[in-house]
Amino acid sequence: MAHFEKAKNLNEWLDQRLAVNTLKKVMQTEYWIPKNINFLWAMGMVLAATFGILLVSGIFLLMYYKPDTNLAFDSVNYTIMSEVGYGWLWRHVHGVGASLVFLIIYIHMFTGIYYGSYKKGRELIWLSGMGLFVAFSAEAFSGYMLPWGQMSYWAGMVITNLFSGGSLEAYGLVEWIRGDYVPADAFLTRFFMLHVLLIPVAIIGLIVLHFGTLRIPHVNNQDGEEFDFAEAAELYKAGKVKESKVIPFSPVFLSKDVLVMGVYFILFFYLVFYHFEFAMDPVNFDPADGLKTPAHIYPEWYFLWSYEILRPFSKDLGLIAFAIAQVIFFMLPFLDRSPNVAPASRRGLFKYWFWLMLLDMITLTFMGKLPPTDALFANIGLVAAILFFVLWIALPIITKLEKKL
Amino acid sequence: MAKSEQGRRDFMGMALGGFTALGGIGALYAMKRSWDPLPSVKAAGFTTVDLSGAQPNVLNVEKWRGKPIFVLKKSADMKKDPRDVVVGSDHYHVSIGLCTHLGCIPAYVPDDHKFKCACHGGEFDASGHEIFGPPPSPLEIPPFKIDGTKLVLGEAGPEYKKMLDAGLTA
Numbered sequence: 001m002a003h004f005e006k007a008k009n010l011n012e013w014l015d016q017r018l019a020v021n022t023l024k025k026v027m028q029t030e031y032w033i034p035k036n037i038n039f040l041w042a043m044g045m046v047l048a049a050t051f052g053i054l055l056v057s058g059i060f061l062l063m064y065y066k067p068d069t070n071l072a073f074d075s076v077n078y079t080i081m082s083e084v085g086y087g088w089l090w091r092h093v094h095g096v097g098a099s100l101v102f103l104i105i106y107i108h109m110f111t112g113i114y115y116g117s118y119k120k121g122r123e124l125i126w127l128s129g130m131g132l133f134v135a136f137s138a139e140a141f142s143g144y145m146l147p148w149g150q151m152s153y154w155a156g157m158v159i160t161n162l163f164s165g166g167s168l169e170a171y172g173l174v175e176w177i178r179g180d181y182v183p184a185d186a187f188l189t190r191f192f193m194l195h196v197l198l199i200p201v202a203i204i205g206l207i208v209l210h211f212g213t214l215r216i217p218h219v220n221n222q223d224g225e226e227f228d229f230a231e232a233a234e235l236y237k238a239g240k241v242k243e244s245k246v247i248p249f250s251p252v253f254l255s256k257d258v259l260v261m262g263v264y265f266i267l268f269f270y271l272v273f274y275h276f277e278f279a280m281d282p283v284n285f286d287p288a289d290g291l292k293t294p295a296h297i298y299p300e301w302y303f304l305w306s307y308e309i310l311r312p313f314s315k316d317l318g319l320i321a322f323a324i325a326q327v328i329f330f331m332l333p334f335l336d337r338s339p340n341v342a343p344a345s346r347r348g349l350f351k352y353w354f355w356l357m358l359l360d361m362i363t364l365t366f367m368g369k370l371p372p373t374d375a376l377f378a379n380i381g382l383v384a385a386i387l388f389f390v391l392w393i394a395l396p397i398i399t400k401l402e403k404k405l
Numbered sequence: 406m407a408k409s410e411q412g413r414r415d416f417m418g419m420a421l422g423g424f425t426a427l428g429g430i431g432a433l434y435a436m437k438r439s440w441d442p443l444p445s446v447k448a449a450g451f452t453t454v455d456l457s458g459a460q461p462n463v464l465n466v467e468k469w470r471g472k473p474i475f476v477l478k479k480s481a482d483m484k485k486d487p488r489d490v491v492v493g494s495d496h497y498h499v500s501i502g503l504c505t506h507l508g509c510i511p512a513y514v515p516d517d518h519k520f521k522c523a524c525h526g527g528e529f530d531a532s533g534h535e536i537f538g539p540p541p542s543p544l545e546i547p548p549f550k551i552d553g554t555k556l557v558l559g560e561a562g563p564e565y566k567k568m569l570d571a572g573l574t575a
Contacts, residue, residue: 177440184446295509295523
């Protein structure tokens with residue numbers, strides 16, 4: 001056994017056994033963040049905080065939720081909403097949180113795209129982040145099944161049907177995923193398992209990986225400037241805080257994060273208390289009925305852009321387009337052929353690419369919400385869907401042509 | 406490290422790895438099987454419908470594997486079709502009541518002898534052929550077996566197989 005001195009206080013006692021002082025240095029006080037950043041750099045911690053809130057509210061919902069097709073709807077809409085003390089609060093926090101987490105994910109993603117934070121050594125940050133996006137999407141979808149309302153049921157029906165692969169007609173696979181011919185009890189219980197255990201565990205693992213991938217390349221800055229972090233850190237530690245280009249993650253950067261979080265949580269709780277209905281589709285307050293389709297099926301707002309890419313094409317082409325759209329963002333670090341790490345505004349054609357992509361995805365989102373019967377909107381949707389792919393095809397070309405900064 | 410020592414370690418590594426891989430494959434198979442539909446679910450995949458009480462031109466909606474099944478006894482003035490299920494002298498239209506466009510459930514309009522889908526305006530005639538709007542194919546006919554005046558859904562009888570071979574079921 002190793003030799004232990006008698007500790008003078010609790011911190012020293014813990015440090016002897018767990019090296020907490022080293023841990024604190026590595027993870028907080030000597031984890032360096034560039035100074036040249038703005039509020040958009042706080043989105044990571046905003047996401048972490050939102051995930052924490054989803055976890056806590058989810059734990060309380062789990063106490064009364066019943067994953068059974070006969071009981072699920074009432075356990076949510078009656079027991080949790082009107083019997084459980086403050087049950088409504090957990091539900092609205094969970095619903096609003098699930099919606100806002102995607103808003104922040106999209107902001108976080110487009111910040112990364114704008115500043116080129118996925119390039120030269122930062123590829124793994126981008127890839128693990130995209131892994132998180134996929135995991136959160138699966139988490140949102142599986143959670144949407146649980147209240148077992150009409151939208152839950154029919155979303156489950158349509159999304160699992162996608163796995164039939166159009167003309168491949170792989171209905172065996174669809175039935176295997178569902179554990180039944182249609183979404184039923186086996187489907188609900190397995191998606192419950194995915195929602196409360198397997199996917200959250202995967203998310204936590206991916207978050208750890210995502211943080212880990214940041215460590216060596218460090219966080220990007222507003223100019224994509226490359227500098228010596230060790231040197232900057234020495235300056236800071238020597239007391240030349242002003243001259244140094246960096247600040248420690250904790251407490252300095254974190255205190256800035258907390259300010260942004262403060263603003264964010266004002267919005268968050270405003271929605272929770274006054275506009276929770278935006279995350280609660282009225283159609284989902286009808287219990288699931290496999291013999292009655294709602295007149296218009298649409299996903300939550302954060303899936304609308306990819307849903308709109310599925311819609312305007314024929315069945316098979318739509319499925320292929322949808323599948324590509326789901327994974328194409330993974331390819332960004334490899335499709336961007338320019339070595340420049342700089343904000344899009346300084347990158348020539350890429351500036352237009354960025355804003356066109358953002359506008360296109362917003363357009364797709366709006367068109368996805370509208371019923372497909374209006375010819376004008378259907379055509380706008382089609383053009384936007386085609387533009388999405390044109391932009392991705394153009395990306396390697398325009399970035400190859402880009403002048404080196 | 407001695408050569409024989411190296412060989413011994415390699416062997417142990419491969420033996421351990423091999424058995425672990427074997428166990429892993431076994432576990433994967435067990436996991437796959439756990440996700441399969443349960444025997445009780447599969448057994449419930451058959452539904453028997455008694456046709457003797459059916460009224461002409463009145464749509465009955467049955468449930469089979471969770472899906473709505475249209476059963477429509479044709480009246481004398483309605484067109485006969487090779488897709489009809491013939492029991493004795495009566496003709497029936499039997500199909501899965503999901504629009505072949507995006508899976509909504511069409512409604513039957515008895516006066517027009519038509520199915521109309523509220524979602525995107527698709528229409529089918531009383532034999533399930535698409536006659537208007539976006540549906541790409543006729544209403545699908547489920548596997549059936551005629552058993553006296555009863556219809557067993559989920560089991561492929563000779564009449565169904567004939568239709569299937571003629572490409573009439575979907």
